[in-house]
Structures are given as structure tokens and as C-alpha cells.
Amino acid sequence: MSEARPSTRQLLLLGLVQAVLFVVGAVLGRWLGLALGLDAFGPGGYSNNAIFGILLIGLGGGAGAQLARAWFTRRYGSPRS
Template structure:
């Protein structure tokens, strides 16, 4: 499989998975990313989804580097 395709797919899966995890953690904490306006609840949800997406992306890249070293 093409190296760039694998890199793009793993980055996308990591980002989306992390963003969803951040979204659900925010929901559990009472933040609502879809609340009307830009109140504290909405901003908190957006921040958690963004942090989750970034963390998921970094985790995907870490795991890809680790798998490359072991191969």
C-alpha cells in the first residue's frame, strides 16, 4: 500500500477518534459543543474536542513510528 495513503488514513482515524473521545468526555462533564451561541458550555466542548483530536493525531503518529521501527 502507498506510504502516503497509509499515513493519511492513520492520521485521519487518529484525529477523528480523538475528537470523538474529547466530545464524549465533554458531554460527560456537562459541556455541549452544539449549544446556542458561544457560552462557556460551548467553548468548553469545542476545546475538549480540539484537544482530543490533536492528542489522537499525535498518538496515531507515535504508533506509526513505533511500528516502523519494529518492522
């Protein structure tokens, strides 16, 4: 882990990895919701099942982005330095 500012290439890598893991996390959240019977895009409109399905998709996407950020910080240091 270096103490210098991350290079532009490293910050671009952070953005790319965050985007990919956000999508992967959201897809995993969708699959988990479907496995639990919480269909975010079901025909029932905004029922409780749909709301909790949407919540799982958001939590999965956010967790993926945070995982990418933690990986980057561990490898290159804080991107805010």
C-alpha cells in the same frame, strides 16, 4: 524500525490512520464534554461551557493524530527522513 525513507504506501497508511484517529479522538472529546456538561453545540451560543466543549473536541482530535504519528514512528521510523 528501518532507517530508510518510508515508502509511499507507508505514508499513505500514516495519513489514513491519522485521519481515522483524529475523528475518533474528536468524538471521544465530544462525549467527554457532554459527560461533563460542556456542550460545544448547545443553544447558548459561545458560552464558557461551549468554548470548553470545543476545546475538548480539538484536544481529542489532536491527541488521536499524535497517537497515530507515534505509532508510525515506532513501526516505520520518522516520516521526515
